[in-house]
Amino acid sequence: MSARASLVPGGSVFRRRRDGWLGLALVLPALIIFAGFTYYPFFKNFQMGLFKAAPFPNLPSRYVGTAQFTTMLGSADFLDSVKSTVIYALITVPLGVIGGLVMAVLAHQKLRGIRIFRTIFSSSVVSSAAVAAVVFQVILSPQTGYLQALGIHLPDITSSPTWGLPAMALVSAWQFVGLAFIILTAGLQSLPDEIMEASRVDGATAWTRLWRITFPLLSPTIFFCGVVGVIFSLQSFGQIDIMIGTSGATYTHTNVLIYAIYRLLHVSQNTGLAACYSIALFVITLLVTLIQFRLLEKRVHYAH
Amino acid sequence: MPTKRLARTISRYLLLVVIAAIVVFPLYVLFSGSLMTLKEISSIPPQLIPLHPVWKSYSEAFNTGNLGQYLAVSLGQSALITIGQVVTSISAAFAFAYIAFPFKRILFALMLATSMIPFEVTVIANLQTVHSLHVDETMQGLVIPFLATGFGIFLMRQAFMQIPKEMHEAAIIDGYGPWKYLWRVAVPLARPSVAALAVFGFLGAWNQYLWPLLETGNNTSIQTIQMGIRQVGGTISTANLTLAAGVIATAPLLVLLVFFQKHLIRSLTAGAVK
Amino acid sequence: MPPTLRGMRTSSLTKVVASFALAATSLTSATLLSGASAQATTSCDPSLVAKSSSTINITFEESMPGGAVSGTGNHGVLVDLINQYNASQHKVHVTDSNDAGGYGATWTKYTADLANGGSGAPEVVQFDQFDSQEAVDTQSLIPVSSCIAADPAFQKDKKNLVQKALNAYVVSGTQAGMPFSVSTPVMYYNLQAFKKAKIAKAPTTMDQLIADEALLQRAGYRYGVAIKKDPWLTMAWLSVNDQAFVNNGNGHSSRATATTFNNSTTQQYWSKVQTIIRNGGLASSLTGSLTQAYANIFAIANDQAGITFDTTAALGSISSALPLFKNVTLGVAPLPTLSGKTTGSMLPAGNGLFIPKYGTAAQVSAAWDFIKFLTSKTSMASWASRTGYLPIRTDSQAAWKTALKKQISWYQVAFDQFSKGLNDNNTQGPVIPDYEQVLADFGPTLDALTQSPWPSASTELQHAQNTTTSDIQSYNSSLGY
Numbered sequence A: 001m002s003a004r005a006s007l008v009p010g011g012s013v014f015r016r017r018r019d020g021w022l023g024l025a026l027v028l029p030a031l032i033i034f035a036g037f038t039y040y041p042f043f044k045n046f047q048m049g050l051f052k053a054a055p056f057p058n059l060p061s062r063y064v065g066t067a068q069f070t071t072m073l074g075s076a077d078f079l080d081s082v083k084s085t086v087i088y089a090l091i092t093v094p095l096g097v098i099g100g101l102v103m104a105v106l107a108h109q110k111l112r113g114i115r116i117f118r119t120i121f122s123s124s125v126v127s128s129a130a131v132a133a134v135v136f137q138v139i140l141s142p143q144t145g146y147l148q149a150l151g152i153h154l155p156d157i158t159s160s161p162t163w164g165l166p167a168m169a170l171v172s173a174w175q176f177v178g179l180a181f182i183i184l185t186a187g188l189q190s191l192p193d194e195i196m197e198a199s200r201v202d203g204a205t206a207w208t209r210l211w212r213i214t215f216p217l218l219s220p221t222i223f224f225c226g227v228v229g230v231i232f233s234l235q236s237f238g239q240i241d242i243m244i245g246t247s248g249a250t251y252t253h254t255n256v257l258i259y260a261i262y263r264l265l266h267v268s269q270n271t272g273l274a275a276c277y278s279i280a281l282f283v284i285t286l287l288v289t290l291i292q293f294r295l296l297e298k299r300v301h302y303a304h
Numbered sequence B: 001m002p003t004k005r006l007a008r009t010i011s012r013y014l015l016l017v018v019i020a021a022i023v024v025f026p027l028y029v030l031f032s033g034s035l036m037t038l039k040e041i042s043s044i045p046p047q048l049i050p051l052h053p054v055w056k057s058y059s060e061a062f063n064t065g066n067l068g069q070y071l072a073v074s075l076g077q078s079a080l081i082t083i084g085q086v087v088t089s090i091s092a093a094f095a096f097a098y099i100a101f102p103f104k105r106i107l108f109a110l111m112l113a114t115s116m117i118p119f120e121v122t123v124i125a126n127l128q129t130v131h132s133l134h135v136d137e138t139m140q141g142l143v144i145p146f147l148a149t150g151f152g153i154f155l156m157r158q159a160f161m162q163i164p165k166e167m168h169e170a171a172i173i174d175g176y177g178p179w180k181y182l183w184r185v186a187v188p189l190a191r192p193s194v195a196a197l198a199v200f201g202f203l204g205a206w207n208q209y210l211w212p213l214l215e216t217g218n219n220t221s222i223q224t225i226q227m228g229i230r231q232v233g234g235t236i237s238t239a240n241l242t243l244a245a246g247v248i249a250t251a252p253l254l255v256l257l258v259f260f261q262k263h264l265i266r267s268l269t270a271g272a273v274k
Numbered sequence C: 001m002p003p004t005l006r007g008m009r010t011s012s013l014t015k016v017v018a019s020f021a022l023a024a025t026s027l028t029s030a031t032l033l034s035g036a037s038a039q040a041t042t043s044c045d046p047s048l049v050a051k052s053s054s055t056i057n058i059t060f061e062e063s064m065p066g067g068a069v070s071g072t073g074n075h076g077v078l079v080d081l082i083n084q085y086n087a088s089q090h091k092v093h094v095t096d097s098n099d100a101g102g103y104g105a106t107w108t109k110y111t112a113d114l115a116n117g118g119s120g121a122p123e124v125v126q127f128d129q130f131d132s133q134e135a136v137d138t139q140s141l142i143p144v145s146s147c148i149a150a151d152p153a154f155q156k157d158k159k160n161l162v163q164k165a166l167n168a169y170v171v172s173g174t175q176a177g178m179p180f181s182v183s184t185p186v187m188y189y190n191l192q193a194f195k196k197a198k199i200a201k202a203p204t205t206m207d208q209l210i211a212d213e214a215l216l217q218r219a220g221y222r223y224g225v226a227i228k229k230d231p232w233l234t235m236a237w238l239s240v241n242d243q244a245f246v247n248n249g250n251g252h253s254s255r256a257t258a259t260t261f262n263n264s265t266t267q268q269y270w271s272k273v274q275t276i277i278r279n280g281g282l283a284s285s286l287t288g289s290l291t292q293a294y295a296n297i298f299a300i301a302n303d304q305a306g307i308t309f310d311t312t313a314a315l316g317s318i319s320s321a322l323p324l325f326k327n328v329t330l331g332v333a334p335l336p337t338l339s340g341k342t343t344g345s346m347l348p349a350g351n352g353l354f355i356p357k358y359g360t361a362a363q364v365s366a367a368w369d370f371i372k373f374l375t376s377k378t379s380m381a382s383w384a385s386r387t388g389y390l391p392i393r394t395d396s397q398a399a400w401k402t403a404l405k406k407q408i409s410w411y412q413v414a415f416d417q418f419s420k421g422l423n424d425n426n427t428q429g430p431v432i433p434d435y436e437q438v439l440a441d442f443g444p445t446l447d448a449l450t451q452s453p454w455p456s457a458s459t460e461l462q463h464a465q466n467t468t469t470s471d472i473q474s475y476n477s478s479l480g481y
Helices: A002-007 A017-048 A067-074 A076-106 A114-121 A129-140 A161-189 A193-201 A206-234 A238-243 A257-266 A271-299 B002-034 B056-064 B067-098 B104-116 B119-132 B139-146 B150-162 B165-173 B178-189 B191-206 B210-215 B225-231 B236-268 C010-028 C074-088 C103-115 C129-137 C144-149 C152-160 C163-167 C191-197 C206-218 C231-240 C264-278 C295-301 C312-324 C361-374 C377-387 C397-419 C435-449 C457-478
Strands: C056-062 C092-098 C124-128 C178-183 C185-190 C224-228 C282-284 C305-311 C330-333 C349-356
Touching (some): A017 B067, A017 B104, A017 B119, A017 B139, A017 B178, A067 A076, A067 A271, A076 A114, A076 A206, A076 A271, A114 B002, A129 A161, A129 B002, A129 B225, A161 A206, A161 B236, A193 A206, A206 A271, A257 A271, A257 B119, A271 B104, B067 B225, B067 B236, B104 B150, B119 B139, B119 C103, B165 B178, B178 B191, B210 B225, B210 C103, C056 C103, C092 C361, C129 C349, C163 C178, C163 C397, C178 C312, C178 C377, C185 C231, C191 C330, C206 C224, C206 C264, C206 C305, C224 C295, C231 C264, C231 C435, C264 C457, C312 C397, C349 C361, C435 C457
Parallel strands (some): C056 C092, C056 C124, C224 C282
Antiparallel strands (some): C185 C305, C185 C330
């Protein structure tokens, strides 16, 4: 823990001129891939946003300047999308993080067979959106669904504007909870044993230890987990496409930004507007992440 | 006293079992549904346990969907992406962790930022790029865009920084150059993180859908298992086969998870080299 | 403190913005990559196949579900046909390219090919019939009319096709594609349920349907009637009453500029459906797969309902599942109407075959040759009898009937309601600009109509008509119309 000073970029071990070239050479492969397949297409969005695309990509598009961007900012569709995106994240992230935290604390006990539980708790990371969608269709079906068997009667998610979005967020939260568990367990295992021991000697109950010591010490990890969760939730749409689609009343309520982009690109071929949406999504991701850092960093307890 | 302790242990297990049941329930539905007959899976009220498990659904799904070929492609694609990500991440992370070079901070920030750009946002331009590189509808096109990952670089850099200072000092005294240090000290000590990076890379690649759909175009011989699933079922009479295909597509990842779950956690802990 | 956080400090994140600006200036100035355009063929000369000295290779992109193996769904049947074609001659070789993800996946892939200037595009592509207008609007097709014009043999053969199926693909006066698969909505019912509920015969009017629902519910069938919220039903109701879904000859004579589905006919139908749902009927979802999209069928299988409406294309898989459900004796009848009579006829729906222009002249010729094979007398009999689609040829009927044996009575109902009766623009199925968006606009309306607070059909349908019309107009204007 004392080596922190050297952990900031710049505190390098190898600092000869020759090493500098080596450093650049080592970074180069990743940089080339990013330049070609992330930065370039990302910035091409700014260019595409200036053109009104024809409905099909082989037909010429028209230069319209920033018109599409201003239209988007004023459109009800876009604002609905932003609203859905925010609600979606507000359900997915806390549910995933709290669920992961509860499981991580429970799995941190020294019990026989605890490794089996750890594997189960992390198991949801293996599910693809396609598989998750198929499974949750079976679970949530208003006619043959498993929840019906348990006596929980749900309306049809495709025609229920109130229930559709939370249901999709629930699927995302389940997909995310495995990763959250892994991250938080890692955080728990890295807490210094001495402090935990000391508090036990002081006679603190398990509950107080958890609230007074474990959680504050874990707060940087919880916060990191939240950042990962936000990025995850802003990028998931597969289950929405498969389970909700566009054929019901729920559609306009589950049209989160990434799904709107997907449909604009691959159904309407509206590359110009999709580019504007993409920029908006990036800005929102950046803003949320920055806000999380600014707000939470003050409250987060760093053990130094 | 012992009874009290016993009661506490039992209640702890009970809590673990209840939560495990909730978390694993969707995967259980996938598995149990894949063993049900069509009548069982569509029954009202739904049935939780397959009373007459139909194991042949797996072979049926496997054969009708020709899933062997899709699995082989997915295996190849995911392995190549994983290897590529491990190599580029170790390489870049080592430079960021140990070597002084120009534009280091800005390059590091740039690479971290890539995780904030959803891939969907870049698809159109990327399709044009692979086309102009003449690798569309090929395995190269499936793999190349994913050969680097911001998360991987970040993870490996953290792992390298965990290595105690004394190690570098000793290495430098012994006359190790950066190259020798990387292979003799850094990588061996960061093994759990390498394993974790590989597993995360593999998971991500295996579960991709949109890019393989668009990139493979009309070349069915390089389509991946996520597209293979759709070759199974799709009609009323084969709903149960769809779930069997889902199990086949997910099982390799579950096996991977069972073996590497410990590494995933360890790679993210500070105590990697206690 | 866990190390994973150390690098991700605010300081480095704020730098992200700055570094992006840096990268922006360097990268946006870089030359933009652009795909090279493939050559385009402008005409169709069917004689080139016979003249060719070497094998012409073509790709067929299709969206049929199921595996590529025979006997595992419609895709397997299609693969059998392709193999037959390849084995029957050596001038043309067809490679199958399947998008089991459905028409949407094929469309997505096809437009991705367009973005590359048509390189990689298939030589024959299968599209949803209702996507015809958009297919034409891509300006990437050779209309099959140009092949027909140069093919005297086909001109003679043409009379054997069900003319309405052919007419369905007439877009703005031109035969744009060839029909391949046709299905229509029909009424499915369970004869055993009818017996228990003491229903003598299948209802022919909506009022009888409402009465039968009550009888079924009394006999223990929870929903009585299950109705899938499918916009297709509205098209069907209009068609059997000889009314149009969109203007300008239902889109056939010239590009449609507005929807016209809100009239007293559809309002009456919808009020009846509302009554059915309010009385406890099931309104099931259109989206998804498995138990979700088949909820109406499963309601029959589970003795929750005795009657539902669905496509004949499902008949193949329904009949293969029937042996599992001893409680069901399937009956098929035409959709009930308002008066018990029809003034129009049932529209065709399904998918058709189109020829992209990016192949060589020889490939275009080969594409047409292959399309003729798929729509030939024997191919069509085999395709229809093994999938549940209806044959689009009258001369395939005999073989089709023999192959289907006893089940033919189910299919005959559907075939008759589609092939007999009026053949005009109103009954040939609408040609709808921006069809996917029109569908998406329709969904909320169907949901609203079948839920509390039960709005009036005229208000809801008018709302849908306004939205769809405005979307069609903005689509048309984006193309310069």
